[in-house]
Amino acid sequence: MRTIRFDINERHTLTRVGTVNDHNRMAVEFVGFDLEPEQTLFVVTKQRNREKVIPMTDNLWIVGKPLTLHPGDFKVMLRVRGGTQEWDTKWFTFRIDPIDHSHSCGCHEPxxxxxxxxxxxxxxxxxxxxxxxxxxxxxxxxxxxxxxxxxxxxxxxxx
Structure with missing residues (x-):
């Protein structure tokens, strides 16, 4: 599994995280912040105007279904709740590339x-x-x- 270190304090334009139906999973490790013991970390994804909130136990997030079923851009935001200070990051843009049919496996032939x-x-x-x-x-x-x-x-x- 490939892992990307993603610093939430830096500016990111676009991050590619695989192709549609790619079986090689991609992990995104969010860095650049500290959590208090009583705080809970969430990842909020937004794809095709649908938001999904995913609770996390660590700062490592696996990009998988249903995000990898559709090509195009989706957005991700970290949300921290609990403790003395609750905060959200800005939206980060990620991309799932379409399937590349330039190979010769025959899957795109009539x-x-x-x-x-x-x-x-x-x-x-x-x-x-x-x-x-x-x-x-x-x-x-x-x-x-x-x-x-x-x-x-x-x-x-x-x-």
């Missing part, structure tokens, strides 16, 4: 052009299991299933 080995394995496995049924033939046009008196008039299923 379904007919699939070259993903796992997908091809499942397609072949399904074809094999269907062909095991008596009287069926799998062709490129579809699956010809023998008509049985108790079934409807459908005799071809397309994949």
């Amino acid at each position: 379904p007919g052009d699939c070259c993903d080995l796992n997908t091809m394995k499942w397609v072949e496995d399904i074809k094999y299991r269907i062909e095991e049924l008596e009287g069926t033939v799998v062709t490129e046009l579809g699956i010809n299933v023998p008509t049985i008196a108790s079934t409807s008039d459908i005799d071809t299923i397309f994949i």
